[in-house]
Amino acid sequence: MSSTNAPADIKLPMFSENDDPMSSKGLLGERDNAPPTNATSAVEPPKKMWPGYIIMVWIALSSSVILQNAYILNKLGFKFPIFLTTFHLVYATIGVRILARTTHLLDGLKDAQMTWDRYIRNIVPIGALFSASLVFSNLAYITLSVSFIQMLKAFTSVAVLGMSVLAGLEKMNPRTFIIVIAISSGVALASYGEINFVMSGFVYQSLGIAFEAARLVAIQKLLTGLKLTPLVALYNFAPVCAALNSLLIPFFEGAAPFNEVLDKVGLPFLVLNASTAFLLNVAVVFLIGSASSLVLTLSGVIKDILLVAGSVLIMGSTVTFTQMLGYSIALAGLVVFKTKQEIVDQHILKIRSLLSR
Template sequence: MSSRSSTTLDEKELAIVTKPESEGTQSSLPTPVSAVQPKPKAKASAATIIPIWIALSSAVIIYNNYIYNTLQFKYPVFLVTWHLTFAAIGTRVLQRTTNLLDGVKDVHMSKEMFLKSILPIGLLFSGSLILSNTAYLYLSVSYIQMLKAFTPVAILLIQWTFRLQEPNKKLAVIVFMISSGVALASQGELRFNLIGFLTQAAAVAFEASRLVMIQVLLHNLKMDPLVSLHYYAPVCAAINLLILPFTEGLAPFYALPKIGAAIMFSNASVAFLLNVAAVFLVGAGSGLVLTLAGVFKDILLITGSVLLFGSSITPLQVFGYSLALIGLVFFKTSGGK
């Protein structure tokens, strides 16, 4: 979790990836817990589910930031592990009580598939979640959202490097536009922190590598966000539990009484509900509509960060991020080709 600040990790990628089959499969950007996404059985109208998804997506990021920086619970590895454990239990409860995870029956999980696909992707997912959550200890919500705009560029660069897609002039222009926008946003950041920047940059690299690996290894599997989470959550939780003693130790357990069970439970619940909303979202609208919804959500998040946490944004950042967002829309309308 998520996310990009919890186990949902990054909502912008969800908006970019969801496109009709006719647009091709190159440069697809699944959600942080998704491979190829078929339309779910249960459906909701775009007018209903998109506002819910925006609200939940924003709530996860703001809630996590509140826990880290306002409540001073600075233990991202523990929080991510808790989110993943909650999600592992939650998906299994839903599997037994609803039809939202009927897709599990269509996935024939062999030992070989687990070791060669699920485990390495889970390692990248775990690294992405831990690093992206750690970045909130050093950077503002608004600046992190701006840096995440570089994810599609990172994916394209990996694809070009490994010859999974051939470079072309149109994509090169889009890469330059997004990169320039993110660079300007970084230049305008008043409270720039090098450790936070490198941490978020590493999170983007892990996430981009994970999404490319999903394309390569799981391109024939049809797993919606909840089915994917059903498999990845326990794997990532186990990985994080192995890391926890060497990173944060027992300190988060001693700090738990100060946070309280209500906050921990509600925080994980909001993150899990975002994954449930994603199931309905993928069948609710076109890829471009979801891209624009993601852009609108980021604008709300940046505005909320300024109002709630006192983050400062400069005119140069506004211009740079606007340039990056325009590049993202061009990327979507080009079909990633």
């Protein structure tokens, strides 16, 4: 629900990092994240469109969700990320059920083979991890800039790989180890160069990444064999996450968000925000299989760069040269990490041939 991977693009990424060429995430908000590849689902996109159009729509919606959430939680002073996340999840729960009744976008429901036993044992634990990921990621936006959070999110792939190795799902090889060092060094350099560094925000985002990585690994362990398209995943996970988050509101935020939401945010903007997040999940359905994994990976990089630029231009964030250098290293590492070895080798040979002329 997917998903990535943050306010996590309150989308709900529901698939593994290996299925997501750039980010940690899949649905309801970016955790980060990035477009899923052809491997995300066995279901073809509902209609064939020009890939460039689909990618541009995805980038616009994903970036809009992140910037809107940051604006609400930071600039508008509505510091209630659990409430905001819960509103998105309730909105998605209702919206996806309307789509199930009125369109063919959720025809995959009949193939999901979901039973109550599987729902309790598999869906609920993953939903709990996802709720924690969303809440902590959104908490970070209260104190950290969008640009810095995007840089920190580059570490999600490393976190997922590390947990996958510990869980016995992946093996570390020399190439991967070098890439991990490059990404980690880039993120560390970007963090070192952050002017407005706030430790609490850094800890919140780190916890969000940790829970996101745990969720993605749990999906590989617990949902193997299930055919879950992005919207089918949203159909199953959104109500669980909404219910779990609703239980947290009275203890951590109380009645304050209900008293302040109309004055500080306003109903029209709140609905627009939730609608954008929901449309992002619908866009993912058309994005799947629309282009090669390399194109989608590069699209994710472009989206991240545009988000950092948008954070500077729209929200007044400050990005130092040290951060740009570190983030460039991390993004380069991510592209190599998400691209098949043979494709990387082909491009290296082309570059060598051009330089030798």
